[in-house]
Amino acid sequence: MSNQLIKPDLNFVKDVIASGGESLKKCFQCATCSVVCNLSPDDKPFPRKEMIYAQWGLKDKLFSNPDIWLCHQCSDCTAYCPRGAKPGEVLNAVRKLSIQNYSVPRFLGKAVGSPSYLVLLFAIPVVVFLVLLASLGHLSISDIPRTASGGISYAKFLPSLYVDSVFMPIAAFAVAVFAFGIYRYWNDLARANSEARWRMVLKGGLINTIISTIGVILSHRLFKKCDVVKDRQISHLLVFYSFIGLAITTAWAVAYLYGPAIMKLLGLKPFSWLLGESPYPLTDPLKWLANISALALIVGITLVVSNRLKNKEKAGKGSYFDWLFITVVYLVALSGILAEVFRLADIAILAYPVYFIHLVVVFFLFIYAPFSKMAHMVYRATAMVFAKSTGREI
Template sequence: MSNTVKVQPDLKFVKELQAVGGDSLKKCYQCATCSVVCPLSPDDNPYPRKEMVWAQWGLKDRLVNDIDIWLCHNCGTCSDLCPRGAKPGDMLSALRNMAYRNLAPLPIIGKLMSSSAGMLPLAAVPALLYGIIWVIMAGKLGSALPTFEWNEAAHAWNPVADGIIVFGGLFPGDFTIDPIFILVFAFMLWGFYAGVRNMLKAFDGQPKTFIVGRKEEPCFCAALIDTVKYEILQHTQFNDCNDDTSDELDVKRAGGHKMLMFAFIALMVVTGVVASGHWGGWLFRTLGMHGLGDILSAIGHTPMPIYHPIKLLAFLGAGLGVYGLVALTKRRVNLDQAKQSSNWYDWYLITLIWTIFLTGIGAFIFRVMGVALLAYPVYYIHLIAVFMMLAYLPWSKLGHLVYRTVALSYAKKIGRIPMGADK
């Protein structure tokens, strides 16, 4: 006699899943079209049909520990061809949205991140922080919109009546920018560390995949390097999502993602050079090596002239970012809502990144034009947006940069998907 299996559906989980993007779940009648047409789904135990079954039955434990929700790149093919309009792609996206809320510690942040109402308290943290700094510095400098001139002997900016706009004069990097963002970065790393640990712990409980004729199982580090080389730098999974029937916006989606990624890499390099030059110069001067210290300080000195190589790299990063955002936003706006929907997580991320790039570009333009009345407020908004992106990253959709990378690497390690060179 076969063993009896008792299924205990979690109806609350089903309602939560519908609330974060899986609202068409009940339309599915298990025809398996989604698994057949998916260009990424493995032949053995494919997705997303099984996820649709589990979701309808309310099998939360199976779904939250399912590695396949991270292998989907949301191309929408399954949703486009679903005869019932059940939108399986949206359901997998909704599962990832739930994971962002619960993988990392401090689930209150994930809960606040899940709706527009929660944005006010989250945005209030950096807004109040930098607002207080602005008020204190305005009192110290004698103006809320100060201008400065460089004091070479003191290596500092002195406030003057007819000087230039210097964001580091009003928000000193040594005391307000760098220490705060170092703490924010550490907080983000802690969130990702705990989230990834929880993810891998859940994956370890899953059945392992064995491939006949496969070489010995790669170590996780090798799988991670392979994922970075192929899935991240080359965006092979995004490219594999497209076929001869894909429209222009879907084809440009991979390019948009790639350009936005390179934009962030370029801007990270810019930030790293400025920080290294500034603090490296300070360190060497403190050690008595004034010549080397002055050279490093000159490299990282801001504001930089327009022709400076690092400034040119910043321009390139801004251009790539805007190009990528235009491609992704255009596709998102033109989605057929009857087949594939956009949710709060999608629009929050796009809006936040647009805010970062537009305020960064706007602050530069207004600074060069000498319009302090606009330059400082725009820079203030830029600080808030960057703070929100970094501090809440493990709980936002952008967290897939880490979670999906880990999941793809683990899937390669156990043989769920092939290594990039074996495709």
């Protein structure tokens, strides 16, 4: 029999506790949690084993374990734990630390996860947009040009070229950080689960697995297995599809803006429906999709908050990391809707500051996405694909 030396990482234990897993040490390994969890497979069930890994500070075992992401934080385990440990919250804390582990630069991950850096993180976009507005001489409302018909236009306040010159590099940065993080995560999964990797090689069909995982994600059907917080499926679906709606809206607006010039460049007559620069009429389908998505986002995120508050005794109140994401999503949706309302009502003194806030929070959401709770969508999807392709039940 070979002896294995286990080196606990006490700093990791402290990090789990500081990230919302303070109930960690209450666990006495009775395994009730693994029995009551409806998402846990029969083969090597979770979260009991993750609780002991976390108590021992075995961070590599946790990070390279897809099960931490197969948990959907239903909190059934938390509700039934006889010791008052909150495995759902502990796994949530571990997932946060996993996101920080795989996202580079590391200091950004630490900053996004800590309230001490909040002001600094918001100060960056504030300064960027103030500098751009100052360079245009648009810091005073009276200096901002109006449309030919005398209305408010945000494209006159901060021209699209300026907005895009900020958001395009940010989007490219976020995609690159996500891609690198997923690459490292997948390698760790494959290294730590070499036996499972063999099953994957034998099973083949990674594309089919990705397609069937996308089906699971689009339906959010795993949330239906939760008992304690059943309502989460609706709220998560609303938030998820609102983000998809807003992403389509953004791509659509880019096509409106640059489509005519590109078609001219190609020697073609621009389509009449490519409207060019905003603002677009409320009757345009792009506006319908944008407004419906923003309203659905507000409803969805309100339901998320209401579910959390309603179930806080059984499921835990959530961590700073969770609430930061919820707040930013709220601010994005609310500032977007209010900016439109104040523009249509021609209240310049409110419209421009609210639009400025909208730009700041959208910047925040995009640039810090790979380090924030938003990254859970990407890491969970990767873990689900890995688990499924290695024959693990999800």
